[in-house]
Amino acid sequence: MKLSQERFDEACQFIKENARALDARLFEFHFENGEARFVLHELSKYQNDDGGFGHGIEPDFRLKESSPMATSVGIQYYLAVNDDAESNMIRSAIRYLESTYDSELGFWPATFENVNNEPHAPWWHFRGMVRPEGVEWANPSAELAGYLNRFSAFVSTDILKDVNHQVQTYLDEHKIIGSWLYNIMCWERAYKFFPELLKSIAKKTVTASFQNILPLSQERLGEIKIHWLAPHPDSILTQVAPDRVRSLLEQEITKQADDGGWWPTWQWGQYEETWPIAEREWAGKKTVECLVTLRDFGLIEGFE
Secondary structure: OOEOHHHHHHHHHHHHHHOOHHHHHHHHHHHOOOOHHHHHHHHHOOEOOOOOEOOOOOOOEOOOOOOHHHHHHHHHHHHHHOOOOOOHHHHHHHHHHHHHOEOOOOEOOOOOHHHHHOOEOHHHOOOOOOOOOHHHHHHHHHHHHHHHHHOHHHOOHHHHHHHHHHHHHHHHHOOOOOOOHHHHHHHHHHHHHOOHHHHHHHHHHHHHHHHHOOOOOHHHHOOOOHHHHOOOOOOHHHHHOHHHHHHHHHHHHOOOOOOOOOOOOOOOOOOOOOHHHHHHHHHHHHHHHHHHHHHHOOOEOOOO
């Protein structure tokens, strides 16, 4: 099963009418020969003077000020269109991550107390500066550790050494990444940036973790989309279960709404005036991400 040309066109129209400018420029980059600089221009609007990202770039919390979690999302957008390690945008972002790393506890908090002052999903409510236990450390610390290694030229030796020690300790203690699938996603994004030994161990752990959740079902995924876990054909999950990934992607095609978009399946249950704004932003973002993955897997008519 493939996404038909007609339904693809409807998705394109949905993005043009509903997506944030950042996601619309990303769509143009992938499908309309758009330039990376236009994506980065929109991305820059979410970066604060301290180098971190905010302004609701993660739609589930509307905080204007910077946070490590929002900065991880900003770097995801950056890497989607640009691998330049010398940009001022990345220098500033890494400087922010250095400044917010808690070397005493060995982690990055996702957000800070000021997130509670703005509309946000209940799962992002700040409840104190406490290092997450066990496998929960990964989100966002494992992902941010990967980015510090990717852009290590801008990172102090002491911080990078401590961060990689935390990574090594985690991998020594956890042969399987359990709990939320979000934790595996963070390791999937990060592992390729680690030094060779850590990279090898992390890849082995991610592979074993995906094998541990097989056979993967839509019920097991919950609100998580298969294209988040397997965004491209060389993703680890695709290597572990290629037929299952393709089957779930084909199921995702059937979930396209009548308006052409893919909408979030979760709700905040609070801030009822703000949630519809975040919901629409999520729909634009998810629709672009879904189309890119479907194209890369050859599941859109005309893009084989």
